[in-house]
Amino acid sequence: MTAPLALAVGAFARATLRDIEASWHAEAAVLGVPTDQAVGFRPGARWAPRALRDASLRYALPPAGFFDLSRERTVLSDFDLADAGDVALAGLTGETARERISDAACALRERARLPLFLGGDHSISFPLLRAYHDVPDLHVVQLDAHLDYSDRRGEDRYSNGSPFRRAVEALPNLAHISVIGLRGIRTDPEAYAAALARGHTLVTADAVHHDLDAVTRRLPAGKPVYLSFDVDVLDPSVLPGTGSPEVDGLTYRQTAALVRAVAERNALVGADLVELAPGLDPSGLSALVAARAAIDLFAAARG
Ligand SMILES: [Mn+2]
Numbered sequence: 001m002t003a004p005l006a007l008a009v010g011a012f013a014r015a016t017l018r019d020i021e022a023s024w025h026a027e028a029a030v031l032g033v034p035t036d037q038a039v040g041f042r043p044g045a046r047w048a049p050r051a052l053r054d055a056s057l058r059y060a061l062p063p064a065g066f067f068d069l070s071r072e073r074t075v076l077s078d079f080d081l082a083d084a085g086d087v088a089l090a091g092l093t094g095e096t097a098r099e100r101i102s103d104a105a106c107a108l109r110e111r112a113r114l115p116l117f118l119g120g121d122h123s124i125s126f127p128l129l130r131a132y133h134d135v136p137d138l139h140v141v142q143l144d145a146h147l148d149y150s151d152r153r154g155e156d157r158y159s160n161g162s163p164f165r166r167a168v169e170a171l172p173n174l175a176h177i178s179v180i181g182l183r184g185i186r187t188d189p190e191a192y193a194a195a196l197a198r199g200h201t202l203v204t205a206d207a208v209h210h211d212l213d214a215v216t217r218r219l220p221a222g223k224p225v226y227l228s229f230d231v232d233v234l235d236p237s238v239l240p241g242t243g244s245p246e247v248d249g250l251t252y253r254q255t256a257a258l259v260r261a262v263a264e265r266n267a268l269v270g271a272d273l274v275e276l277a278p279g280l281d282p283s284g285l286s287a288l289v290a291a292r293a294a295i296d297l298f299a300a301a302r303g
Helices: 045-059 094-111 122-130 163-170 189-197 205-210 212-217 252-265 285-302
Strands: 026-033 066-068 073-075 081-086 112-119 138-143 174-182 201-204 224-230 267-274
Touching: 026 045, 026 094, 026 285, 045 112, 045 267, 045 285, 066 285, 081 094, 094 112, 094 122, 112 122, 112 285, 122 163, 122 224, 122 267, 138 163, 138 252, 163 174, 174 205, 189 201, 201 205, 205 212, 205 252, 212 252, 224 252, 224 285, 252 285, 267 285
Parallel strands: 026 081, 026 112, 112 267, 138 174, 138 224, 174 201, 224 267
Antiparallel strands: 066 073
């Protein structure tokens, strides 16, 4: 095959650009959710889908796949990935914006076996999970420095500190949440007690550092899993470009191992990658690390 003279610009990892309202089917697809109206501290996550697409050119999908030398195997050969663009959110706020996110997520689920939603701040996980209301025994694995289970922040019930509280209220099918990587000194004690009372699995970053295998054994097994990857689970020395970084976080190696373990043990039905704020890291490293995490997630899901 001769090499093309020019390549289409813009799509994540040079995937196929698709209209989310057209008829198509793909093995996996990305959809940007460019909003950061719900952050409590430093904004900037609205720019992440664009930055992830730029950084993902480092991992433009070769038809033959990538040779992973650490495992001496080729991954993602002939990977059928679509890029369905960004949810049209400009100017929208509140439930109007959330409804549009839920509608777009439903549309993507109909067209791709594995949707990956590119945030955006973490508030988007609530409207995204609403698109999974029909999945019985749904399990969520949340990689995150923060619990994001607060009832409210001030008067706001839909901030990036509350998406999973709203999700368990709205979705009777959401059976269980495992949060891994928790740390920091700002945890809301009411949220912590409420999550424990509901039986959620809460794992600190300390526990991951102490014994990763033991943490892996606490992950769900044989379940439909939605994976929510908040990039602030990573240590800020690995990924500084995020709104609310927390010191003493996970290494890339640890998060990659956790994603692989989740995918190996369960059926991934969807995922989000949230809270990258690319403008807070002028080196561009954070976007490159997050793009790599997305590629590794796809490889893990494929097995
Ligand atoms: Mn979060």
